[in-house]
Amino acid sequence: MIEFSEAINFLLLDFRREENLYYYSNKPYTGLIKQISGYSDYDILLLLKCVNGNLNLVYKKYIINSKSERYKNFEYLGEGTELHGFLHGYSLTKIGGRIDFRFDDFDILVEKKLVDAKGYRVDKWSWRIFDDIPNMENEIWVDNREGNMEVGGYKNDTDFLPYYTLQNEMREKVIKEDRLPSAIKYIAGVDVAYHEVLQKMVGGIVVLDAETLEVVETALHEMEISFPYIPGLFSFREIPPLLEAYKKLNIKPDLIVCDAHGLAHPQGVGMATHLGIELDIPTIGCAKKRLVGYYDKEALGTQRGDSQSLIWDSQEAGKALRTQDNIKSMFVSIGHKISLETACEWVLKLCPNYRLPETTRAVDHLVNQVLKERTDFNLFPEDDNEEAFQ
DNA sequence: GCGACAG
């Protein structure tokens, strides 16, 4: 484990060797290095994902000239390195409602008290955010290590045998042929957005007019994240908030398009299928990435409408379907009460301009917007009066 | 034994 103050001091000293301008906030902090990536030919981007109180923050630092000897000094700060200690020097900016901590324009902040670095408009700045220095002994140290939150403790699949059993039962109920209403008037998209630190999720449904693709109704439901993400058991994580949101709808859709697989699933019971059986409504699985199955990439054409069978367990589990010219294919499969051919027709109809269906696009936008609004903190309430920066 | 693995 590396002391955070030590690490950041090192970064700052290295980067701003000539300008020893620091703030000492003494803010206890815990987190880990989330990602180190090559950023361009000469930059390395270091992202520290941290938990501080109940905020989810991303600290970042550019390290210039990675090709020089200097870069070697950073090798010990590998991805996953744990950091505990004190936040030492930082600048705070607010960009489009998002809080950003920047180490790179730290000195500008000190000098001018208002930053406009790299063309970003900076609305507010402050170091008073950390005035309420928590007592170290009372501080709740949130363990934000991804392994603990998403995978750790859940690795043993036998913990989830009951869910696999449920999937086996559902598999018998799937209807793989068209049982659609004579006229499809409304089509819905469903999606869930997450807040990793608050452990909240917002499920949403957007109902579109099948003819015009205009939004006619939306419904939402927020709840705690209670089920981990496990490929194959994904539906048990996302369906609970979706069922709640569905209850709130006045206009019930004739068809639902899921941003996930249906039959193209290890047990043949992906989220689209699960949801379709649960609601007894025709559903389509329309995923961005393959989960199981194989298809002939060479044989797949490059034009909108081109498709290849996705084979799994010697069966056609779905289609790799090109929804736009020269663009990565989508993966369409039966959810419930619809044939694969009809499902592909609807997906194409719903993708007049973009790779993703309009249903998915609409609900994705809604759900992320709402989650952002509900989890956005006003870190500067005292600045809302006019004397703040005089 | 190891990799792959929707969102």
Next chain:
DNA sequence: ATCTTGTCGC
């Protein structure tokens, strides 16, 4: 799913 920045075209 979450997060980031850069570039291009309307």
